[in-house]
Amino acid sequence: MMTQASLTIGEGVALISVERPEALNALNRDIVDQIDVLIDRVAEDESVRCLILHSDRNFAAGADIKAMASCDEEGAKAFCFSPTYNKLTRLSVPVIAAIEGYALGGGMELALTADIRIAGESAKMGFPEVTLGIFPGAGGTIRAPKLIGEALAKELIFTGDPIDADRALSIGLVNKVVDDDQVLETAMKMAKRIARRGPVAVRMAKDVINRGLLDNNVEKGTELEAEQWAKLFNTEDQKEGMKAFMEKRKPEFRNR
Missing domain, CATH: 1.10.12.10 (Lyase 2-enoyl-coa Hydratase, Chain  A, domain 2)
Known part of the structure; x- marks a missing residue:
């Protein structure tokens, strides 16, 4: 299994990143399994006071459709990312999602596991699953309504249309919008402030x-x-x- 998820820890802040640029950091079963192991390492490290989820240029452009296309019902259950995403939400330390580029489908659902979301000005977010004949299956239908309300969540999920960072900010999907080249730096500054509390x-x-x-x-x-x-x-x-x-x-x- 190729290592495509990494963890760094320093100054009380942990950083989990996906490194699959050729697929816009789309998530597959192997990557999510790697993230699962890294979450355990974060949970066990008493020096960690805050976790950042960030991947360079694109947060995560959904899940790997090629890997899902031939799934039957049992295969889809095995592919589902919810156990790992639920583990993220159970982390005792705050989690910040630093969103560059695309955060779509399973990538947007990963961002929803965070306590705080910071987006770059050109970020694109949404739930395009209905354009593929499915719907969000890793917490999107549950976490989005709790965060932005029933009507707005239904609009995003039923249409499958992506939204830009400004719209995401206006509906409460993200906390803050910054310049694209300031996303990780802004998240790191916030995480270090939290780590000092x-x-x-x-x-x-x-x-x-x-x-x-x-x-x-x-x-x-x-x-x-x-x-x-x-x-x-x-x-x-x-x-x-x-x-x-x-x-x-x-x-x-x-x-x-």
Whole structure:
């Protein structure tokens, strides 16, 4: 199996990239399996405070159609990327998708697993699956409506039409649009800012937000929030963070 997904880690930030330029970084079963292994490595590395998903020039121009074309139902189930994508969403650290070029189909669904999305000004995003006689099958029909609302998600999925970065920003599909050559740099700056924050607090905040989104009961959600917030006062990071504030210096968080 040719290695086409890579992982680098430094300064508290992990970076997963796909390197398949001849296919605009389209995803296939082997690449997703490689990403799956890299996610495990990120999860096990206590130095990682934030993960960036980024591939040069094109985020991922969908899934490999040639590999899917002859699938029957069982073959399609085996090809499905959802187990790996779900593993990404379960990561305790924040995930940023840095989107250059195309993020279509399975590539857009990969971007949807992130907590934050940053796009280049010429990026193109969407779900073209219906033009192939299928629909998004790696979380697109579930995550897109939660992010941008039912009507907009249905428009993108039913038409299969791609949208540009400005439209994506206007509907909340991405957080920020920057110059094409600034996408990774912008994501890296944000990731490093996150990495300097209290890591236990950031992880717990992500968990509380995600759990709250699963249950629309605001009272239950705020009870969970208060419970988890109070637990932070048992951590060394909370003591250090507040002490540093009072001493007018930068905190030195130790992830505990």
